[in-house]
Amino acid sequence: MAVPATPRPSLILPRASSHAHSQSSAVGPISGRAAASRRHRGDFVFVVNPSGANGRTGKQWKQLLPHLRTRLADQCNICECITSGPTDAVDVTREAIEDGADAVIAVGGDGTLHEVVNGFFSKGNPVRALDQGPDHSAALGLIPLGTGSDFARTFGWTNNPHDAIDRIVRGVKSKLDIGMMVGPKRDPHFFVNVADIHLSAKAGYFASMYKRFGNLCYVFGALRGFWGHNNRDLRIKVNEGEWKTVHNVTALCIGNAKYFGGGMKITPTADPFSGSLEVVILQDFKWYDFLLKLHRLYGGTHLSVNGVSSIR
Ligand SMILES: Nc1ncnc2c1ncn2[C@@H]1O[C@H](COP(=O)(O)OP(=O)(O)OP(=O)(O)O)[C@@H](O)[C@H]1O
Incomplete structure (x- = not known):
């Protein structure tokens, strides 16, 4: 399948499932200050695993948040969700998308990213916002702060959160393939790495x-x-x-x-x-x-x- 080459995507839209088709509702790049004040301010939900990288993610996040607020203040509302334990990020992501989030950004390692990706789906289908039009879609984002942070390596990204914030501020988006696993009795499970x-x-x-x-x-x-x-x-x-x-x-x-x-x-x-x-x-x-x-x-x-x- 031909996909436009996009250098170093910062926010990425999951395809609906497997490799079969792509969503047509990609949101355009976030515009400049003047335009931002006239149009809908996006709701960006940051799903943070405080225990990532042996507890380093939580500490780094605390230092990062004021900087993040300053950088994104003109563009979006920031919602911070700290996970309480394994699989919490799946539910938090689903709720955020149903509530109309414009982007859900995993903050942590590949385990957290994996849960956030799975939160984009429910029983094998993409989760949709409950009271937005059918054209609304949520973007997936990543601030890699885990131990391995291996998914980010494919794009040449490191665990530098300031670089990640720069990418989010730039707002370039690209559609991304998602792998799907189907067991005999279970709901499909998705993977990105x-x-x-x-x-x-x-x-x-x-x-x-x-x-x-x-x-x-x-x-x-x-x-x-x-x-x-x-x-x-x-x-x-x-x-x-x-x-x-x-x-x-x-x-x-x-x-x-x-x-x-x-x-x-x-x-x-x-x-x-x-x-x-x-x-x-x-x-x-x-x-x-x-x-x-x-x-x-x-x-x-x-x-x-x-x-x-x-x-x-
Ligand atoms: N509050 C929490 N307490 C304990 N574990 C959590 C919490 N929130 C999430 N988790 C679990 O921690 C696991 C590992 O987290 P994460 O992937 O962010 O960090 P990492 O393992 O250090 O990084 P990597 O996977 O990139 O090596 C996640 O798969 C998730 O299930």
């Missing part, structure tokens, strides 16, 4: 115990994940092809964007504006293979390593 199965999913789980070590938490999490890990045969089907068995799978990663694990460029050719996903499969990896090939993972040069394959 990398979805993964088996060892790397365990690594993400265990990494949460080592966040105090910064990005290294993902390396420690992976090594912990290898403890008692068995590579497994998986049956997979890609792009409406035939089902095939892939033997001794260590991890299977489906990338809409390039990075996970605190800077590992796991799906190096993924592009969230391309309309397609990249699938990378690691086969028959042991913990020592992971350590020996770690530099290749960080550099995104692992696709030529034995036991690694990529499908688009």
